[in-house]
Amino acid sequence: MHMHKFEKIWLIFGTGALVVFLSIIGVSAFHLGHKPPSSLTIIDPQKVDTTAPFNKPGLNKVEGKEWDYELVYVASAFFYNPAEVEVPLGAKVKVMATTKDVIHGFQVVGTNINMMLEPGHVNEIVTTFDKEGEYLVVCNEYCGTGHHLMSSKIKVVK
Numbered sequence: 001m002h003m004h005k006f007e008k009i010w011l012i013f014g015t016g017a018l019v020v021f022l023s024i025i026g027v028s029a030f031h032l033g034h035k036p037p038s039s040l041t042i043i044d045p046q047k048v049d050t051t052a053p054f055n056k057p058g059l060n061k062v063e064g065k066e067w068d069y070e071l072v073y074v075a076s077a078f079f080y081n082p083a084e085v086e087v088p089l090g091a092k093v094k095v096m097a098t099t100k101d102v103i104h105g106f107q108v109v110g111t112n113i114n115m116m117l118e119p120g121h122v123n124e125i126v127t128t129f130d131k132e133g134e135y136l137v138v139c140n141e142y143c144g145t146g147h148h149l150m151s152s153k154i155k156v157v158k
């Protein structure tokens, strides 16, 4: 079969790129142990309300950790607890979230915080809110008839 030279080059390039990308994924997943950056801690979804820190949703000051506050969220159809919270400007905050029932989203609009909350897992992200204002938290995973109503608010104040 005759193949044009450029076609051959293109095929080799395409196959080569695929091999390189799959190798990178393989090495980072199995050799370096990379995983999705959340859902590493597990929790009994039936006992969220009595499991620390989810028995105290909201902003909690902590001592002796790399962050100043823990901002704890419990998601359930169709709301977040807390519904609204004030965070001091510039504070280092560890956001911790889980769900009691189905999969919910947790996206803080205007930031890079965007997590998928799965029952039985805890999502965590350490962040600093360095811009004053109101941030909307929305659910971006379809979770039922009230999905579009599911939101919360973070007020970053001086």
Ligand code: CUA
Pocket: 077, 078, 103, 104, 105, 139, 140, 141, 142, 143, 144, 146, 147, 148, 150
């Ligand atoms: Cu919760 Cu959509």
